[in-house]
Amino acid sequence: MTGLDVPALLGFAAVLVLASALAVTARWFRRADVLPTPTEWALAGRRFGTVTTWFLMGGTIYTAYTFLAVPGVVYAQGAIGFFALPYTVIVYPLAFWLLPRLWREARDVGAVTIADVVRVRYDSPGLALAVALTGILVTMPYVALQLLGIRTVLVVLGVYPAGVVGDLLLALVFAVLAVATYRNGLRAAAVIAFFKGVLVFAAIVVVVVLLGDPADVFGEAERRAGGPQDVVAGVDGGVVTTHLGPGLSSAYVSLAVGSALALLVYPHVLTAAFAARGEGVLRRNSMALLGWTAVLGLFALLGVAAHGMGIVAGEGRAELAVPMLVERLMPGWAAGLVFGALAIGALVPASVMSVAAAMLFTRNVYVEYVNPNTTPKAQNGIARVVSLLVKFGALSFAVLLPAQDTINLQLLGGVWVLQTFAAVALGPVGRLLTAPGLLAGWAVGMLSGTLLVTTGGFSAVVVIGGLQVYAALVALAANLVVAVAVSALVDRARRSG
Known part of the structure; x- marks a missing residue:
């Protein structure tokens, strides 16, 4: 953050302009004379093969903010930040089992959204509405978080001044994405995802090579700490460990497991999965997506490398550590090219998220409760407008709210979306749970999860029985207990009646 770097700005702008051109012209990469339907706009006609799905799902799951925040947590708090790695390993065996089943169920009933699947599976508009509204609610701060990722890069470039000028610049960067998604739906995200994947993989390889011998990097971090092995200096002058401290194991494991379960029911992840050509595509990707986890692991290690290079991001600004490290090395x-890769890393998930939220509103709120006779063409038109509103709503979040408030809302979003896990993911296992039971469990989970997080000062981890545990898992446990109990009562009432 040493002021305006013109060459870096030019490199950044070149990447962004090329990505924008690809997104706006996405429909030309595979022209087809098809009717404008929700399946075409939101799922690209379910025609994506293995390679396209790999880039799209990887680009959707591994966001720009992830590549900045994970090493930022490692930089500021130490080893607890590495929980993102086991969770992205745990998730894929689950995805191998779950995603093909959900894809088949969605195709068989003509579903576009996961709430469509729940609506047909349980014959419950109310439960589908709960899933849809939860999906919309968790998406807004998630899109805003991608804007914070772009803003972080702009700050390091020295082109994000405080006030209206900086906000207008951020809006301009995001505006092209809004137009591209409006025109081309999921295809815009898929085209950018190819570009993102190539740039991100190339960027991390170059950065790691420039860092040199990992032993020297970690040794320098230890030397700067002036303490025992496996420690580095914290951003506040204290010490951050690169191994888990006593009592953190339960927090680490529960964060990894809870995050893995939540990831599988996020609307944007399921939207990307539903666009696949078939079940085999999803099974192959459930194994191949580990390549993205390897990249995330290398980014996480940059949090330690930043200490070794003497990077001082400042208290509360740990997400700046990686961009400042890149600026020092290159x-x-x-x-600028690396910063551009990080910026377009935000555009892919933001695009998919806005498509997912728009379809949830259109199909499961508007069509279900306002105008059931809405034609497929009209649904497309409504969804396109809503996708714009989602992006501008998220922009308002990023501009009007302090960054920490957006992060807190996203933290709550992870707790909330996990409360749809029973309705979304347990259906393929069996039909023992009823719609009234699932709806009651969802309500209890949403309330208890919100209270656990907010009363604990917006901490994702709470103390239960002397153990530190991810709040979302505690809420999910309450959710499942209520869902099972109410479902049993409903079944008994039906049999006796």
């Missing part, structure tokens, strides 16, 4: 133009 000439301006090359750093």
Whole structure:
């Protein structure tokens, strides 16, 4: 953050302009004369093969903010930040089992959204509405978080001043994405995802090579700490461990497991999965997506490398550590290309998220409760407008709210979306749970999860029985207990009646 770096800015702008051009012209990459239907706009006609799905799902799951926040947590708090790695390993065996089943169920009933699947599976508009509204609710701060990722890069470039000028610049960067998604739906995200994947993989390889011998990097971090092995200096002058401290194991494991379960029921992840050509595509990707986890692991290690390089991001600004490290290692133009890769890393998930939220509103709120006779063409038109509203709503979040408030809302979003797990993911296992039971469990989980997080000062981890546990898992446990109990009562009432 040493002021405006013109070569870096030019490199950044070149990447962004090329990505924008690809997104706006996405429909030309595979032209087809098809009717404008929700399946075409939101799922690209379910025609994506293995390679396209790999880039799209990887680009959707591994967001720009992830590549900045994970090493930022490692930089600021130490080993607890590495929980993101086991969770993205745990999730894929679950995805191998779950996603093909959900894809088949969605195709068989003509579903576009996961709430469509729940609506047909349980014959319950109310439960489908709960799933849809939860999906919309958790998506808004998630899109806003991608904007914070772009803003972080702009700050390091020295082109994000405080006030209206900076906010207008952020809006301009995001505006092209809004137009591209409006025109081309999921295809816009898929085209950018190819570009993102190539740039992100190339960027991390170059950065790691420039860092040199990992032993020297960790050794320098230890030397700067002036303490025992496996520690580095914290951003506040204290000490951050690179191994788990006593009592953190339960927090680490529960964060990994809870995050893995939540990831599988996020609307944007399921939207990307539903666009696949078939079940085999999803099974192959459930194994191949581990390549993205390897990249995330390398980014996480940059949090330690930043200490070794003497990077001082400042208290509360740990997400700046990686961009500042890149700026230190590379000439301006090359750093600009890496910053551009991080910026377009935000555009892919933001695009898919807005498509997912728009379809949830259109199909499961508007068509279900306002106008059931809405034609497929009209549904497309409504969804396109709503996708714009989602993006501008998220922009308002990023501009008007302090960054920490957006992060807190996203933290709550992870707790909330996990409360749809029973309705979404347990259906393929069996039909023992009823719609009234699932709805009651969802309500209890939403309330208890919100209270656990907010009364604990917006902490994702709460103390239960002397153990530190992810709040979302505690709420899910309450959710399942209520769902099972109410379902049993409903079944008994039906049999006796």
